[in-house]
Amino acid sequence: MTMMTAPPKQTFRVGMLIHDTRYRSLTIQIVVLSAAMLMAAWLINNTIQNLAVLGKPISFGFLSSAAQYDINQMLVSYTNQDTHLRAAFVGLLNTLLVAVLGCALATVLGVLIGVLRLSKNWLVARLMTAYVEIFRNVPVLLWIVFAMAILIETLPTPRDFRGEEATASMLLGDSIAITNRGVYIPEPLFSRSLGDLPLPGAVAISLDLVAILALLAGGLAASAAIRRRAERIQNATGKRPATWHLRLGVIVLPQAALLAALGFHLGYPELRGFNFQGGIHLRNSLLALWLALSFYTAAFIAEIVRAGILAIDRGQTEAAAALGLRPGRIMRLVILPQALRVIIPPLISQYLNLTKNSSLAIAVGYMDITGTLGGITLNQTGRELECVLLLMLVYLAISLIISAVMNWYNARVRLVER
Amino acid sequence: MKYSVFLGALTGAGLAAGAVAAGTLDDVKARGKVNCGTNTGLVGFAAPDANGEWQGFDVALCRAVAAAVLGDHSAVEFVSTTGRTRFTALASGEIDLLVRNTTWTFTRDVDLKFTFVGVNYYDGQGFMVPKSLGVTSAKELDGATICIQTGTTTELNLADFFRTNNISYEPVPIETNAEGQQQYLAGACDAYTTDISGLAATRATFEDPTAHVILPEIVSKEPLGPLVRHGDDEWADVVRWTLFALIAAEEYGVTSANIDELVANPASNPEISRLLGTEGDLGPMLGLSVDWAVKAIKAGGNYGELFEKFIGQNTPIGLPRGLNAQWTDGGLLYAPPFR
Known part of the structure; x- marks a missing residue:
């Protein structure tokens, strides 16, 4: 007969918190966490105390006082009598504008260059390699300043367009003027405009634009329906009916009708006084920032695209070729859709980088949110901490939104596992 | 044990940092x-x-x-x-x-x-323009592109001046005097505005200072x-x-x-x-x-x-x-x- 002996009862000792592997990791985590929190609390407390000693307690009241400065590029109405908050909003829209334009151009260029870099054509492939190496190995700030210097120093001033012996002239039948103050292009105007739709926050959206976009969305939906029908027919009969004229028609015809109804015409820029008046003025600062950010980021995107394509097994290309697909279609229908799975996640970081790099705008005097809220407002009100905090929150929010959208897209193109 | 030393050091640093004011x-x-x-x-x-x-x-x-x-x-x-x-x-x-x-x-x-x-x-704020522009008064600068150092009182004075005279302008914000000089000389702005002493000092460094005039208007008090x-x-x-x-x-x-x-x-x-x-x-x-x-x-x-x-x-x-x-x-x- 054996006797069951109860296992020796271990009493808990404080020393076990460090010596016992069961508790050690927990102990360390708690200590480090409290240390981090203490550190943060001390920093915050110290800041608040020092500001109080200086007589500048944290306050956001300055946002509602008049800004008193002018901004050259405004996507919404703004005068120097508007508030600092409004000025910050104007800056935010400028940031978003250059970020959206930049991401779009960088993606187009990046995909093109990434694909061409894999070209069998020796010259094309080497040229693209050179592009990538040159652009990604020079700091983006230098590209921005360089682009600005080129625009300012090489292009003609508006004065050169004037007089009998004008040394510069407008392009495309006097519709586009390229000057060292920016590019002036014709603007769309409507003689029978629908007016503006006022939104809360003194923002107005042109109803013309809303109508055009709504019709465009409708046209695209109709076009997609026609494509699905063509696919059904192809699946059933093996023959794909020609649909391009129908698909083009449902998009273009309603648009043309709407534009005619609205009295669409172009407003051309013309030289009056010191500057060109009328038309859309794409300022040097916007162009320099946009081009430099796009070209720089495109080099990274090209590498991402190349890596994504190389990640697809060569067997895929061979199999598609065996089915009789032409190289262009192989790339478009077989390789790229699979490569996207590899491309999207690093692409998100590039979009985020581009957006954050747009805060270098001040180098060329582009009035983004860093220039308005983090620049002039900060300087004129002396509210450094508040402005920088707000600025950080804004960039954080923009970045998180971009991430969320891109993650959603990533989830859509992900390999569906069966 | 190590941590308490660390925290003690932190507290000490905090006290030291607090005494920096006067x-x-x-x-x-x-x-x-x-x-x-x-x-x-x-x-x-x-x-x-x-x-x-x-x-x-x-x-x-x-x-x-x-x-x-x-x-x-x-x-x-x-x-x-x-x-x-x-x-x-x-x-x-x-x-x-x-x-x-x-x-x-x-x-x-x-x-x-x-x-x-x-x-x-x-001092007082003024405007400098190239002589060839043929401008004799700041009030003729309607629609002009004006280079201005950002973060200065001149930025606010400029907005005030053009508002009170009910004329328009296009501000080109620049960060330093050197940048302003570059843009102004390249003709990217019609006029450069800052304190008159600053304009005179900037003009003195031009290749041909006589080709530029400082307009008579003084739009602000700048002590x-x-x-x-x-x-x-x-x-x-x-x-x-x-x-x-x-x-x-x-x-x-x-x-x-x-x-x-x-x-x-x-x-x-x-x-x-x-x-x-x-x-x-x-x-x-x-x-x-x-x-x-x-x-x-x-x-x-x-x-x-x-x-x-x-x-x-x-x-x-x-x-x-x-x-x-x-x-x-x-x-x-x-x-x-x-x-």
């Missing part, structure tokens, strides 16, 4: 150097010369303060600041005083928590002066009275040339004697040596000497004394009595 004069003496904020480069006021030495009218005041406090006019660490970074640099304690063509305004004095200790140059952090009155007094010493020296005819003689043979004028420390003890009241003002004046000369040397009629900048003459000559310079 006593700039003691800090400067302990450091043996004055940290002076100046322009990034404005010929005549603050710019490095061919040897890399900072020279200029504003720089000279920094040197005078260093001479008065430390007895050595070269004991200055120059920190170049832009219109945007200058106030942060001063508020954070990176610099002890800011002498950078900075306009004395209500909000800067009261809301930004600085103390302007005086005015070393009475430019040195400033220090609010709440450190001892230090503010030192800077204020160093400036006044330079101004008073000109009024009483004390120059860097005759000052040694005046110290050796105290003159009949008791005001001069008190200024030079041969009578009374004004220096120790400031926490400085008896001959503080002698050192300050010898650093570069009195106010008038500095003016003529760096920005006066005989320099490329060629500014007239104008408002910056002594009160005895119909100007605004007026130093309170030294007693």
Whole structure:
């Protein structure tokens, strides 16, 4: 007969918190966490105390006082009598504008260059390699300043367009003027405009634009329906009916009708006084920032695209070729859709980088949110901490939104596992 | 155990950091150097010369303060600041005083928590345009593109001027004077606006200064002066009275040339004697040596000497004394009595 002996009862000792592997990791985590929190609390407390000693307690009241400065590029109405908050909003829209334009151009260029870099054509492939190496190995700030210097120093001033012996002239039948103050292009105007739709926050959206976009969305939906029908027919009969004229028609015809109804015409820029008046003025600062950010980021995107394509097994290309697909279609229908799975996640970081790099705008005097809220407002009100905090929150929010959208897209193109 | 040591060190650091607020004069003496904020480069006021030495009218005041406090006019660490970074640099304690063509305004004095200790140059905002533009008045600048240094009072004055005259303009914000110069000369802006002294200084560096005119309108009052952090009155007094010493020296005819003689043979004028420390003890009241003002004046000369040397009629900048003459000559310079 054996006797069951109860296992020796271990009493808990404080020393076990460090010596016992069961508790050690927990102990360390708690200590480090409290240390981090203490550190943060001390920093915050110290800041608040020092500001109080200086007589500048944290306050956001300055946002509602008049800004008193002018901004050259405004996507919404703004005068120097508007508030600092409004000025910050104007800056935010400028940031978003250059970020959206930049991401779009960088993606187009990046995909093109990434694909061409894999070209069998020796010259094309080497040229693209050179592009990538040159652009990604020079700091983006230098590209921005360089682009600005080129625009300012090489292009003609508006004065050169004037007089009998004008040394510069407008392009495309006097519709586009390229000057060292920016590019002036014709603007769309409507003689029978629908007016503006006022939104809360003194923002107005042109109803013309809303109508055009709504019709465009409708046209695209109709076009997609026609494509699905063509696919059904192809699946059933093996023959794909020609649909391009129908698909083009449902998009273009309603648009043309709407534009005619609205009295669409172009407003051309013309030289009056010191500057060109009328038309859309794409300022040097916007162009320099946009081009430099796009070209720089495109080099990274090209590498991402190349890596994504190389990640697809060569067997895929061979199999598609065996089915009789032409190289262009192989790339478009077989390789790229699979490569996207590899491309999207690093692409998100590039979009985020581009957006954050747009805060270098001040180098060329582009009035983004860093220039308005983090620049002039900060300087004129002396509210450094508040402005920088707000600025950080804004960039954080923009970045998180971009991430969320891109993650959603990533989830859509992900390999569906069966 | 280790952590408690770490936390203890943190607390100690926290206490040390809390005590940084006051006593700039003691800090400067302990450091043996004055940290002076100046322009990034404005010929005549603050710019490095061919040897890399900072020279200029504003720089000279920094040197005078260093001479008065430390007895050595070269004991200055120059920190170049832009219109945007200058106030942060001063508020954070990176610099002890800011002498950078900075306009004395209500909000800067009261809301930004600085103390302007005086005015070393009475200025006003103007516009510079190429002669070929054919503009004779700022009111003809309707629709013009105007380069402007961002983060300055000129930015607000410009907005006010065009609003009150009901004309439009396109601002091109720039960060430094050099950038403004580049854009202006390339024709990317029709006009360049800043304080008239700054325009004159900038124009002096052009290849052909005569091809540019400064328009007659003066659209603002710009009293430019040195400033220090609010709440450190001892230090503010030192800077204020160093400036006044330079101004008073000109009024009483004390120059860097005759000052040694005046110290050796105290003159009949008791005001001069008190200024030079041969009578009374004004220096120790400031926490400085008896001959503080002698050192300050010898650093570069009195106010008038500095003016003529760096920005006066005989320099490329060629500014007239104008408002910056002594009160005895119909100007605004007026130093309170030294007693």
